Amino acid sequence: MKRVLVVGASLAGLCTAEALRRNGYDGSLTLVGDEQAMPYDRPPLSKQLLSGDWAPERTALRSDEALAALEVEFRLGERARALDPVAKTVELSGGSSLPYDALVVATGARPRSLPGLRGLEGVHTLRTLGDALALRDALAKRPRVVIVGGGFVGAEVAAEARRRDLPVTLVEALPVPLSRGLGERMGEACARLHVRNGVRVLCGRAVAGFDGDTAVERVRLEDGSTIDADLVVVGIGATPAVGWLADSGIRLDDGVLCDAYCRASAPDVYAAGDVARWFHPGYGRHVRLENWTNAREQAAVVARNMLDPGSPVEYTPVPYVWSDQYGTRIQLAGRSSGDVRIVHEGEDQESLLALYRDGDRFEGALAINSARRLLDCRRLLARGADWHEALATAA
Ligand SMILES: Cc1cc2nc3c(=O)[nH]c(=O)nc-3n(C[C@H](O)[C@H](O)[C@H](O)COP(=O)(O)OP(=O)(O)OC[C@H]3O[C@@H](n4cnc5c(N)ncnc54)[C@H](O)[C@@H]3O)c2cc1C
Known part of the structure; x- marks a missing residue:
């Protein structure tokens, strides 16, 4: 080679x-x-x-x-x-x-886009440095913000817009944001962060289109309602x-x-x-x-x-992702499949650790402001610990 x-x-x-x-x-x-x-x-x-x-x-x-x-x-x-x-x-x-x-x-x-968006000013996606600089400039004009999609990137933009005290509406087609990835219960726990920080969260509502001649003025939802907007961030994956x-x-x-x-x-x-x-x-x-x-x-x-193509090694990672929103760190290790059990919850609901299981198999862990506990879970997942060991260690 x-x-x-x-x-x-x-x-x-x-x-x-x-x-x-x-x-x-x-x-x-x-x-x-x-x-x-x-x-x-x-x-x-x-x-x-x-x-x-x-x-x-x-x-x-x-x-x-x-x-x-x-x-x-x-x-x-x-x-x-x-x-x-x-x-x-x-x-x-x-x-x-x-x-x-x-x-x-x-x-x-x-980034995925939505039909009917081409050329409409004020509509953003976020993937590149150029996208981020354009979005930062747009936020500085103090717009009314609509975030389409409840994923991590959109959530982080919502958090930054609220830090600037801008009005933010988050529109999510699923009944609960992130529920496909985290399950309903944990999706709700993440959505609560937005609500606590003053975001208007509209779930189970799909976007039908956008109004505006050259720049976006309004987001139309499929139920016929509209949301006034100067800035739309499409965060649909x-x-x-x-x-x-x-x-x-x-x-x-x-x-x-x-x-x-x-x-x-x-x-x-x-x-x-x-x-x-x-x-x-x-x-x-x-x-x-x-x-x-x-x-x-x-x-x-x-x-x-x-x-060394003659003796290749398999790639078997424990998946790991983090997201920072409203000064809160969310971390997911492993898979969020199967049943979920909350094993730690701070009184103020600002911290949480939830474990996912499939029978006796320990599948994954979701942490909100619980980085040390999550690290333990990552180690357990990496060595294939079972549910009982995970529960005993994490509790
Ligand atoms: C805004 C944002 C925030 C994120 N935050 C987090 C986070 O908090 N935690 C986390 O775990 N992950 C996060 N991620 C995800 C993480 O950044 C990505 O998983 C990571 O960048 C993937 O790296 P990559 O090299 O595979 O792909 P990319 O970073 O997408 O790089 C691919 C490169 O290939 C170029 N390219 C594409 N097609 C061609 C072509 N035909 N010819 C030449 N070049 C081409 C692209 O332009 C790009 O430069 C975030 C992603 C974004 C966009």
Whole structure:
């Protein structure tokens, strides 16, 4: 392996490159990314950057010196447009074609939008540094804010808008925000945070459309009601960025479909981060995770398997995601499937630890302002502790 090509110059792509170098790879390494900026971190976009606590430069994932030491050729501002897995080349938007011996797909995900939004001012999604700066400027104009979707990113924007004392309405199509991911009870616990902080939460209400000539003025709901708005943030999830692979013959199914070793369906093609849907041996099914920890951990396994393809290791992480809202940290480790039991609840309802079980199997833990307890749970999950041990440790 003399030429490694990584498409997607963000967390997963950069971490793969670093892990390759750390493990002794000294061949050529090229990172192609369609954003202009050097790799930056996304979690601060909806937190410290949006609040103005951080300048944009602080989101850089690595210093210039660290990037230079990696000896990577960065092709930034260039989009991969097609893959030919037989010729082993990737075609770029500028028309050039890059050959590879091994390829890593790390193109992440793009935010979902809603029909009828194109060109309407005041409507935002949040994925890139540019998105975050535009949203920060818009918030400074003291708009009436509507958040569409009750996921973590939208929730963090709602929290920042309330910190600025702006009127915020959160519209969620499900009866309970986050209930698909966390179950109804824990979804309600997270939704309470919004209500306590003055957000008007409308659940079980779907958006029908938006009114306004050039800029948004109103959000129309399917029940016929309307909400006046100057700023709408659409936070209804993201879809894996696989459009450029459509004609490649690589198997795609809600992401790049990979085996337990993070290998895609063509020789010497791997995937890491938000774009990868791989077979998780511990869960017995394919999984795609959109979180920071997964992008780093999966990148390390991909690099390891690229360097030693004869004895690859399986990727079996304990999923972990966090979110910061209203000065509160929410953390989820493992899976939020099966029954849930609250094992700790602060009197003020500001802290909570809930455990998920499937029979005797300990599946996951949700913590609100309970970081130390969550850490214990992560350790238990990593070594496959059963429900009784989890209960005894966490209680
Ligand atoms: C606002 C926000 C807040 C978040 N907060 C948290 C948090 O608190 N906790 C947490 O665990 N996770 C959080 N996340 C999720 C976390 O940031 C992502 O899981 C992580 O960034 C995934 O990294 P990635 O490298 O796989 O994908 P990305 O970071 O999406 O990077 C993919 C890169 O590939 C580029 N690309 C796409 N297509 C092409 C192409 N065809 N050619 C070239 N380049 C291409 C993209 O432009 C992008 O630069 C947050 C995400 C966002 C957006």
